Amino acid sequence: MGIAYFEAERIFRLDTKNTSYVIGIVDKEGFVGHVYYGKRLKEADLSYLMRIAEGPRTPETNGRDRLSFYDTFPQEYPTHGIGDFRESAVRIEDANGHSAMKLTYAGHEIKKGKQPLAGLPATWGENSETLELTLKDEVLDIQVVLSYSIFEDVDAVIRSARIVNCSKETIYLTKAMSASFDMDNHDYDKIVLHGSWARERHIERTPVSYGLQGSRSLRGEGGHQEHAFTAVLEPAAGQNSGEVYGMDLVYSGNFRSLIERSQFDSLRVMTGIHPEDFRWELCPEAAFQTPEAVLVYSSEGLGGMSRCFHDLYRNHLIRGSYRDKKRPILINNWEATYFDFNTEKLLGIAREASKLGIEMLVMDDGWFGNRFDDNRALGDWEVNEEKLAGGLKYLVDEVNKLGMKFGIWFEPEMISPDSDLYRAHPDWALQIPGRTAGLARNQYVLDISREEVADYVFEKVAKVLRSANVEYVKWDMNRPLADVASAALPKERQGEIFHRYVLGVYRMQERLITEFPYLLLENCSGGGARFDAGMLYYSPQIWCSDDADAIERLTIQEGTALMYPLSTMGAHVSDCPNHTVGRVTPFETRGHVALAGTFGYELDVTKISEEERNQIPEQVAMYHKYNDLVRTGDYYRIASYRENHTHDCYMVVAKDKSEALVTFIQVARRANVHSRNIKLLGLAPEKTYRIEGEERTYLGSTLMNAGILVQEAWGDYKSRLYHVVEA
Numbered sequence: 001m002g003i004a005y006f007e008a009e010r011i012f013r014l015d016t017k018n019t020s021y022v023i024g025i026v027d028k029e030g031f032v033g034h035v036y037y038g039k040r041l042k043e044a045d046l047s048y049l050m051r052i053a054e055g056p057r058t059p060e061t062n063g064r065d066r067l068s069f070y071d072t073f074p075q076e077y078p079t080h081g082i083g084d085f086r087e088s089a090v091r092i093e094d095a096n097g098h099s100a101m102k103l104t105y106a107g108h109e110i111k112k113g114k115q116p117l118a119g120l121p122a123t124w125g126e127n128s129e130t131l132e133l134t135l136k137d138e139v140l141d142i143q144v145v146l147s148y149s150i151f152e153d154v155d156a157v158i159r160s161a162r163i164v165n166c167s168k169e170t171i172y173l174t175k176a177m178s179a180s181f182d183m184d185n186h187d188y189d190k191i192v193l194h195g196s197w198a199r200e201r202h203i204e205r206t207p208v209s210y211g212l213q214g215s216r217s218l219r220g221e222g223g224h225q226e227h228a229f230t231a232v233l234e235p236a237a238g239q240n241s242g243e244v245y246g247m248d249l250v251y252s253g254n255f256r257s258l259i260e261r262s263q264f265d266s267l268r269v270m271t272g273i274h275p276e277d278f279r280w281e282l283c284p285e286a287a288f289q290t291p292e293a294v295l296v297y298s299s300e301g302l303g304g305m306s307r308c309f310h311d312l313y314r315n316h317l318i319r320g321s322y323r324d325k326k327r328p329i330l331i332n333n334w335e336a337t338y339f340d341f342n343t344e345k346l347l348g349i350a351r352e353a354s355k356l357g358i359e360m361l362v363m364d365d366g367w368f369g370n371r372f373d374d375n376r377a378l379g380d381w382e383v384n385e386e387k388l389a390g391g392l393k394y395l396v397d398e399v400n401k402l403g404m405k406f407g408i409w410f411e412p413e414m415i416s417p418d419s420d421l422y423r424a425h426p427d428w429a430l431q432i433p434g435r436t437a438g439l440a441r442n443q444y445v446l447d448i449s450r451e452e453v454a455d456y457v458f459e460k461v462a463k464v465l466r467s468a469n470v471e472y473v474k475w476d477m478n479r480p481l482a483d484v485a486s487a488a489l490p491k492e493r494q495g496e497i498f499h500r501y502v503l504g505v506y507r508m509q510e511r512l513i514t515e516f517p518y519l520l521l522e523n524c525s526g527g528g529a530r531f532d533a534g535m536l537y538y539s540p541q542i543w544c545s546d547d548a549d550a551i552e553r554l555t556i557q558e559g560t561a562l563m564y565p566l567s568t569m570g571a572h573v574s575d576c577p578n579h580t581v582g583r584v585t586p587f588e589t590r591g592h593v594a595l596a597g598t599f600g601y602e603l604d605v606t607k608i609s610e611e612e613r614n615q616i617p618e619q620v621a622m623y624h625k626y627n628d629l630v631r632t633g634d635y636y637r638i639a640s641y642r643e644n645h646t647h648d649c650y651m652v653v654a655k656d657k658s659e660a661l662v663t664f665i666q667v668a669r670r671a672n673v674h675s676r677n678i679k680l681l682g683l684a685p686e687k688t689y690r691i692e693g694e695e696r697t698y699l700g701s702t703l704m705n706a707g708i709l710v711q712e713a714w715g716d717y718k719s720r721l722y723h724v725v726e727a
């Protein structure tokens with residue numbers, strides 16, 4: 001690993017173990033271009049890749065065609081207004097109302113380590129190196145510092161940009177993307193994730209077409225519908241081979257991730273905060289820091305890319321004591337009781353659950369203020385003693401006496417019109433003066449961009465947490481942002497609210513994990529609308545979807561695991577018929593599917609059948625047996641139900657290849673068929689393995705090249721685990 005500047009060639013080369021990212025400086029004006037990203041290279045003399053020897057050449061050799069140069073040159077951080085008519089990464093409004101910008105090389109520094117980003121989530125870790133490349137617009141006196149970090153143990157490049165106003169005039173930033181790079185098009189495919197509530201992160205793969213394409217959110221959060229993650233891959237690339245470029249954004253607000261295919265078949269790939277609804281005042285000497293973008297290149301297909309993201313996020317993004325720890329098996333009362341609960345009912349669930357080996361009770365929505373349904377009381381974070389007779393401490397103590405931990409639900413960013421908080425502070429809700437703000441789930445969003453509002457809510461939440469031994473928080477957010485205006489900012493700065501809101505949420509969560517470092521935090525947003533890399537900096541796990549149906553989850557979890565580690569995916573066994581789709585699946589299958597995530601229960605354990613209840617101790621044992629492997633191992637996808645409509649299969653292999661767990665789900669039973677041959681992945685070819693429960697042994701190479709035979713089970717939705725252990 002290392003970052004080097006080759007002075008004679010004017011080339012920067014960032015080498016991770018298997019990849020190189022190359023940037024070049026050309027022309028006497030010092031234009032900074034993207035040269036190469038891919039498999040590791042050894043040479044420095046690579047500037048020919050920017051095609052500067054071809055027409056239109058560079059302005060110093062062909063001044064009459066400067067615009068053609070701009071419109072073809074692979075600018076590393078493209079600007080707007082001077083002749084590159086493709087998507088720009090940065091745009092300003094200067095004191096005269098102009099938006100043009102020209103960035104050229106002004107200097108660089110190569111540093112050991114990686115700095116945190118003030119107020120923003122960021123990857124971290126020793127064994128890293130950072131290139132800070134400073135570009136400058138001489139006319140405007142504005143600097144852009146592009147930051148590139150690499151780590152010793154993962155093939156990823158982490159980018160961000162800092163825009164510094166060195167002039168004496170105030171300017172406005174109207175676009176500041178985190179990363180952009182150009183590449184040759186080799187007839188690539190692209191992958192984006194789409195969805196809806198209860199259908200999050202479905203994978204869509206299509207060819208890259210001409211013009212702009214990609215994904216975005218203007219909802220104030222990532223949302224259920226689209227995701228900042230994008231991949232560009234060879235059409236022949238599959239799970240285990242082929243070139244794949246993955247890009248993700250470490251951010252939890254409005255985003256735009258795009259691919260643009262130009263007239264000359266180059267691709268521009270970019271991600272960052274969505275420029276719509278973004279306008280940031282930059283006073284003299286002020287700087288704006290973009291969120292981080294993560295770039296991953298793998299020549300080992302989608303699987304190689306996923307494993308790299310998983311390692312990066314597990315080792316260099318997630319923090320806190322639970323990062324490397326098994327999480328307690330929880331039981332959440334939402335689908336068990338909805339709003340209809342009280343102390344006795346919760347204790348009834350806890351008593352039964354504790355006997356079965358479940359380790360934590362989570363009290364979901366409905367414990368505070370006048371919250372008897374979802375029409376009221378958000379913001380009134382006082383325990384409702386009518387429901388919780390004896391108070392929170394009594395309940396928590398009783399749960400603790402059963403040997404269980406206790407967790408609680410909050411939705412701190414929200415306010416109900418029917419709440420004491422709204423009656424006292426109507427201006428704390430985001431709303432545009434003169435307009436009636438739109439409700440969603442009968443609630444408004446608090447103006448978390450205002451420090452005093454965020455501080456007030458934080459104190460209310462903290463007071464509850466200080467009052468009893470609460471060891472887990474589910475932080476929910478059940479509507480997007482609309483009618484966005486802040487009573488606290490002048491009219492020129494209303495465009496800052498969306499980003500300031502996200503910064504406010506980050507600040508609150510940072511305070512939360514600082515004051516309560518033992519807390520297990522799980523983010524959530526109407527299911528999985530805030531499953532993003534930004535949130536993983538604060539919470540090691542995120543609720544994946546409100547749809548806990550085992551079959552629906554196969555597709556949701558496949559899309560989520562494309563870049564997020566299994567250890568982060570909130571997954572529970574829920575009741576049947578499933579509350580979202582009405583499907584009835586075997587209890588065993590629900591357990592096997594939830595095992596690929598954090599594992600827990602979302603049902604009334606006192607009401608399910610005896611037969612199902614009796615399976616819980618076995619499932620608890622299964623979780624304890626396999627969770628270390630699932631949490632820390634390498635993930636390999638073997639078959640996708642989304643693609644084949646019959647079965648799903650994936651496996652997790654220990655880093656030292658000493659064991660693996662294969663999960664096979666037969667979704668639709670076929671009639672009159674032979675057993676299915678499944679080729680395993682990721683094992684050591686020369687090691688000898690045994691499949692638990694069988695006598696014989698196999699070489700790893702046999703299991704991977706010749707495969708195992710999976711008998712068809714009787715019925716639909718059946719699942720099986722294969723534990724492969726070194727003999």
Ligand code: GLA
Nearest residue numbers: 334364365524525526527546
């Ligand atoms: C969201 C969450 C659910 C539950 C409800 C409570 O929808 O995703 O798990 O907490 O809110 O209102």
